[in-house]
Amino acid sequence: MRIEIVACDIDEETPAKSYAITIDGETHELDLCRTHARPIEELITAAKGEAIQPPTSPPMQSAPPSPPERTTAVGTEEEPAARRRGGRRPRITSMAEVEAAKAAYRAQD
Numbered sequence: 001m002r003i004e005i006v007a008c009d010i011d012e013e014t015p016a017k018s019y020a021i022t023i024d025g026e027t028h029e030l031d032l033c034r035t036h037a038r039p040i041e042e043l044i045t046a047a048k049g050e051a052i053q054p055p056t057s058p059p060m061q062s063a064p065p066s067p068p069e070r071t072t073a074v075g076t077e078e079e080p081a082a083r084r085r086g087g088r089r090p091r092i093t094s095m096a097e098v099e100a101a102k103a104a105y106r107a108q109d
């Protein structure tokens with residue numbers, strides 16, 4: 001007694017089916033397990049016009065989870081110029097500004 005087992009060409013999984021795909025007259029013979037044959041089976045099913053069951057996506061839900069609303073746009077916009085009104089003295093941050101302030105002070109005499 002002799003039993004022939006077809007194994008998948010990709011991962012040697014059994015059982016596998018033999019597929020022959022002809023492209024431009026060139027035939028590719030493939031032995032594919034269920035996992036690897038699935039794209040081909042789906043193509044065949046799609047070509048026949050039958051509905052394909054998506055393997056991963058869940059069925060349509062009536063209330064899909066909504067993305068979080070953006071609330072950061074309101075209230076964060078604060079004018080930095082408003083803070084300068086507090087102190088009367090201008091804040092000098094660099095030597096160039098110090099020299100400019102000195103020159104401006106001397107020019108007033």
Ligand SMILES: [Zn+2]
Nearest residue numbers: 008011033036
């Ligand atoms: Zn396989």
